[in-house]
Amino acid sequence: MTSDEFVESVRDDNDTALSRLGSSKSLYAATGGELEPDEVLHAAADAEHAAAETFADWAADEGTDTPAGAAFADAADQEREHYETVLGELDEHEPSDAVSAMQASLRDLDTTVERAGGMVGRILATEKSKEQYTGFFTGQADPMTASIFRDLKGDLEGQLDAARDLLETVCEDEDDWHDAKAAADGAIQAAYDEYTEQLESMGVNPKPVC
DSSP states (O other): HHHHHHHHHHHHHHHHHHHHHHHTHHHHTTTTTTTSSSHHHEEEEHHHHHHHHHHHHHHHHTTTHHHHHHHHHHHHHHHHHHHHHHHHTSSOOOSSSSHHHHHHHHTTOOSHHHHHHHHHHHHHHHHHHHHHHHHHHHHOHHHHHHHHHHHHHHHHHHHHHHHHHHHHHOOSSSSHHHHHHEEEHHHHHHHHHHHHHHHHHHHHHHHHSO
């Protein structure tokens, strides 16, 4: 398997979950139904902060003199920059002690192969949330903030390229690709399960109404 085939396989096998994570209901779930600009920004800041912490922990564990450690350290630096960017739109923010189900899933990954796969899953899910942040602020007639989230989504392309390169480096056989795929699927599924539970707890049907 190539890394490009891997990414497409993850996208295809999680198409329904990713599609629903990319729906307008995702922000409603993330904010507990409080669809106000500050609440949306706080949710975004929490997500960026948690991602930076996860990647930093992975980098420290792997060692920055390894390909994986270097890739994770770069991702952590970029997520810290994203966090600071979102903070610039808020008067104040205290990062939540709670982490999302997806981040909890990622932090349970122990091997380099699993972490490389998990990184892909996180990126594909996060692309969807960035689209919703962009759409939300566009709808709020706030093109400046919408543009910020559009730029943050653009940065994920570089992270995905780095994850592809890392997968090519660390996956030596079919079992490695399988383990990486399970980690990627697990990250997306954790995000989707949490999304579903949050909406159902508020009496909202998580499935699209046709």
